Amino acid sequence: QHRARLVISCPDRPGIVAAVTSFLYEQGANIVESSQYSTDPEGGTFFLRIEFDTPMMATRKANIEKAFAPIAQTFQMNWRFRLHNDLQKLAIFVSKEEHCLLELLWEWQAGELLADIAVVISNHEYMRESVESIGIPYYFIPVTKEKKAEAEGKQLALLNEYKVDTIVLARYMQILSPEFVAQFPAKIINIHHSFLPAFVGARPYERAYERGVKLIGATSHYVTDDLDEGPIIEQDVARVDHRYHPEDLKRIGRIIEKTVLARALKWHLEDRVIIYQNKTIVFN
Amino acid sequence: QHRARLVISCPDRPGIVAAVTSFLYEQGANIVESSQYSTDPEGGTFFLRIEFDTPMMATRKANIEKAFAPIAQTFQMNWRFRLHNDLQKLAIFVSKEEHCLLELLWEWQAGELLADIAVVISNHEYMRESVESIGIPYYFIPVTKEKKAEAEGKQLALLNEYKVDTIVLARYMQILSPEFVAQFPAKIINIHHSFLPAFVGARPYERAYERGVKLIGATSHYVTDDLDEGPIIEQDVARVDHRYHPEDLKRIGRIIEKTVLARALKWHLEDRVIIYQNKTIVFN
């Protein structure tokens, strides 16, 4: 309807909030939520996210952007207006483990995931029925070491075709090539099945078991070239003890994984996550 | 030094944030933290807390307040500027249980409680040494049913003498009279040893034991005439099971109580807590 949001980052200096909120007031906007953060009031970077209501926002968006441009230039802003109803198009990548995908589909059906799930891509056939039964296209693209480039080519074509904005790796167990990742900066969200930076890489639950930790966790992060080293969006943990075998850790971990991924994705879709120097500011 | 904060509540309408932040900008202030909340953009109440740095704030405060008055009037604001270094004077009331008092003293000594602990008042002699050894005055005022009014009279005299801003009931096991409470609206903070509204009143741990709950909790709230019914500032819980006797619940509960009270008090001292219709808005 009339709701939109403005997200800004710029060098910190006095007057930013005054300039932005005065502008919005002149445009007839009523601010309903506002969050800000500065890495350092002296010479740092300033981040601002404002959610506001204003009549006819959808039709006036281009004009408002045009009017805002001079202010943005004055303050050297990176900025973006987005309509609340302008849903991002998602591609969900999945392998054999289904719990994260099912959670996202369930939340989407319940109206709690404000996105358009455009396509599900998997290196297995396993989840086809669950996905297609609710009207979402499902593509099986097998990935082998030798034909990885070819597979990624097919994936890219689909992402293009469906005009995908954000890719969710919902326990997708293939490593994407640097070339692939480079095409989607800050647009690929992964769920890693450990409390990073503990247990980077493969078989984290087995290694957690070996180490004898008393809490296990999961981490949702943006994907960068460095495996499991991208900016962390959200993490959570659950308590375990000496009686838990790796299979038990996996079972408990599934609940953490799907919850953490869903939270991270929602915040991303609402433009609540800003990347800064391999860390995230999360306005939640 | 140069830091101060402005806390505002007023009827919500467009332009509030623009007006306030433009004013602060003109005063040379740099906003370092800003939080806002509206109960309803249409006809609701708007709350704003801004922390800012501005040179010479201490000496300029009166002038700034004077300059702000017309804006405040326009928007029908309740408002207050407070210097970061303008510490509130605290009175801590305590009975026999010492853990909450000790926690507050420890945090105060560690420089983490930004207040001036002016006086400790108790209906027991028990804690005198711990309090006086760090240079805080300690008053023993016994309270009996018959002489309650007399005791409260002595307490009020001390609160007056020490110019106390906020009273902390750190497991003070006497009920204050309505007349006493009426003199300190939104200025008395209690810690109740249950997860309110469960187990209002006496002996909450024994009753939690009887009911067989699987989590116990503590609640810090402002004191009003209705026992344990005042606005809740903070709550927390801990897990228990069938093996725990009331004594165990009390032991575990002590950790929750002192932690919850300390958090609530800090937020109160930093003007992060606003009361609205027997609930609190907490900007933390």
Add this chain to the structure above:
Amino acid sequence: QHRARLVISCPDRPGIVAAVTSFLYEQGANIVESSQYSTDPEGGTFFLRIEFDTPMMATRKANIEKAFAPIAQTFQMNWRFRLHNDLQKLAIFVSKEEHCLLELLWEWQAGELLADIAVVISNHEYMRESVESIGIPYYFIPVTKEKKAEAEGKQLALLNEYKVDTIVLARYMQILSPEFVAQFPAKIINIHHSFLPAFVGARPYERAYERGVKLIGATSHYVTDDLDEGPIIEQDVARVDHRYHPEDLKRIGRIIEKTVLARALKWHLEDRVIIYQNKTIVFN
């Protein structure tokens, strides 16, 4: 396969564990898990749950029970052997809210709910397709104030027909009559959408919102004649703040509800829950 469990309660006195474990040893059993609790070593009640492996348990069960009877009599035991593979038959009652049912179905399909979901009964048609599509019978039995007895008669007939052991009220929004409840002592598990004993009764999220609590919760308990007063099996909470409206509390609460109910039900199905004086001992 060869796994079984023995659950005992009896007056506490020396020698119980020695007698039971010696008996199991003579039967060739290897104990894999053992939990015990005494309300009071002097004159209290003793509870014991032992999980063990022994070859041919399924065929030998009757003989083992016969051999155990004299020991049980000596110590005045309530006792039961149950084979690990002897699954309980469940009836799930549901109204309009689907999340608890879906969670149970999902866990059941994932092989994590060791039970036989015999039938789903609802006072709405809403969930029929989800249930029937995985091969579970679904019965729509409308309930009105006037025809409640008739509806319960139909329900009882189904419970009889399907030989149901345990009834799960997965957000079933009708109150069962005392007559109905009396037929299933310690066999009906409910999920209440509050942190009991706070917000007993209707509309707990709305009341939690009104009271301004900082944590919301859910409670799974056995159903007795007293509404929401039965023995608590499990509880959990989640943090909320002033920004959450009742709708938000419900959304967050759904995750707690389904998690708490699933945990409580699993423990019940594994005979880990023992009722004693309106409280539960949970050996988990």
Add this chain to the structure above:
Amino acid sequence: QHRARLVISCPDRPGIVAAVTSFLYEQGANIVESSQYSTDPEGGTFFLRIEFDTPMMATRKANIEKAFAPIAQTFQMNWRFRLHNDLQKLAIFVSKEEHCLLELLWEWQAGELLADIAVVISNHEYMRESVESIGIPYYFIPVTKEKKAEAEGKQLALLNEYKVDTIVLARYMQILSPEFVAQFPAKIINIHHSFLPAFVGARPYERAYERGVKLIGATSHYVTDDLDEGPIIEQDVARVDHRYHPEDLKRIGRIIEKTVLARALKWHLEDRVIIYQNKTIVFN
């Protein structure tokens, strides 16, 4: 008084619990708590901890041990009886950070730490007054790179003199030599200020800040030759966000550190922790 405990580990095979509990029954003991764990019923290791009451236990201990020896030999047990009132002698090592030491002292004064704090040793003078004021000897032993061996010699002499059973490193910021550690196997408990295995080594809070984690933690573990690699006893975490600087992480971390260390130490003192293959079994 009459309470004692027996802790056993041995190769798993049928009949262990029967043999042990029959023996205790014959000795007139009433079991008040029993915990057991097997790494694998087939060829694994079995662990058992039994707490029991028996009249005159203190005077009969030697006789009971003698009578138990044949059973222990039959099952190849590692075993130990310990009287509930037979308190371990503790040495607490501390550097400049005081919170962990203060917590232990506070719990000890409150009667919740069942140990005899024999001596506090520090490489600073800082905490002398707090320690001596409650009657515990305090030794200042400066540690420099060059004179580390000499310092450890002095420390060992004190540990000898005070007949110390367990050493607690309560944020002691010196690394103990392998020779020192070798003299106290499974008897030195450390608190590491991170959620291990994340941030092994120095400056964990700074590194947690750099990595942008959303939870920070602390880990209590037994000290072995490998830095921060010993068996983990207990861990916990707290939530943080982008606004927290390293100083804030340290402040929050202090609460986790002291809580986790106190829990781990209590379990150790009650013989609830058993080390097995660089992991711990914790019967709590």
